[in-house]
Structures are given as C-alpha cells and as structure tokens.
C-alpha cells in the first residue's frame with residue numbers, strides 16, 4: 001500500500017507527490033520503493049489536502065517535534081497544498097515544519113516562492129548536489145537546464161534571510177572528493193549548515 005505519511009527514525013515525513021523536475025543519478029527512488037516504515041512510496045494518485053490532514057491526525061505524533069515535507073518527489077510541485085498543510089501542522093498539531101527540497105521550487109512554480117515560506121517552514125534542507133552548474137546538470141539532469149544551479153543558489157541565499165534553519169546537502173560519493181570539499185566551502189561562504197547525506 002502506498003504511504004502518504006511514513007516514519008523514518010524519530011520523524012514523520014509527508015509524501016505528497018512523486019513529481020520532480022530532476023532525474024538524479026543517485027535518486028533513492030531508482031533503488032527501492034520503500035523508506036522507513038512505508039511499504040511503498042510510489043503513489044497511485046496524489047492525496048488531497050484533506051487526506052494528508054486525516055493521515056496526520058490518525059497518528060500518535062507525541063514522540064516527534066517536527067513533521068517533514070519530503071516524499072518520493074519534490075514537495076514544492078504542490079506548493080499551494082504544502083502551504084495549507086504546513087499551516088495546519090503549526091496551528092492544529094503544534095509541531096515544527098521542515099521542508100526537504102531540491103531548491104527548484106521557484107522555477108517549478110514560475111514565481112519566487114521563498115517569501116511565502118516565511119512563518120510556514122521552520123527549517124529547510126536544500127540539495128546543493130554539485131560544485132558548479134555543469135556538474136549539477138550531470139548529476140541531477142534537471143529539466144530546467146543550465147539555469148538550474150543558479151536558481152538553487154538563489155533559493156539558498158533567499159532562504160538564509162527568511163528561515164532560521166538552513167542546511168544544504170550533497171549525496172556522499174556521487175561527486176568527486178574535491179567537488180564535495182568545494183560544496184562545503186560554498187555552504188560556508190553562504191553561511192548555512194552543510195551535510196553529506
């Protein structure tokens with residue numbers, strides 16, 4: 001059965017969509033249909049906002065302080081729904097909200113979405129993935145083409161001035177060691193946390 005919500009470690013993750021503008025060479029979706037306690041994260045259809053709320057209400061959320069928008073796809077593909085659910089998580093469930101994203105949400109939605117995240121998302125984890133635009137396209141195969149990497153950098157920069165907790169990440173082993181080191185320096189220069197996942 002496909003999972004709208006799954007638990008991984010001590011956190012719950014919302015799987016709202018399988019849509020994504022990238023085809024990353026390391027995407028976990030190409031390796032397994034499951035993560036955490038989910039049988040399958042491939043959705044037969046995207047759940048409605050109401051279905052996501054009901055799935056959250058059916059859980060004992062007491063062990064967790066934070067709900068994460070993540071999925072087996074890019075959460076900002078459903079940005080308006082994401083905002084509605086994030087508002088519900090804050091106001092009705094009294095939990096913190098984290099967004100795990102590829103940082104392409106403004107290109108996906110055709111507008112700068114970062115100002116709309118203010119107050120809705122407490123922390124954001126953004127996939128940097130590469131040290132420059134060419135390497136980024138090689139590993140992500142983003143449908144947005146050469147402008148993708150700069151869009152991610154702009155997204156990170158804007159989030160830094162909008163959201164308290166900003167982390168950028170790379171997938172360990174997916175790019176050369178020197179690229180990983182350069183990514184760490186980029187994060188340092190941008191004054192955001194860095195994580196190898």
Ligand code: SF4
Pocket residue numbers: 020021022023024026027028029072073074102140
């Ligand atoms: S951005 Fe995430 S979901 Fe999309 S292809 Fe890359 S790893 Fe997979």
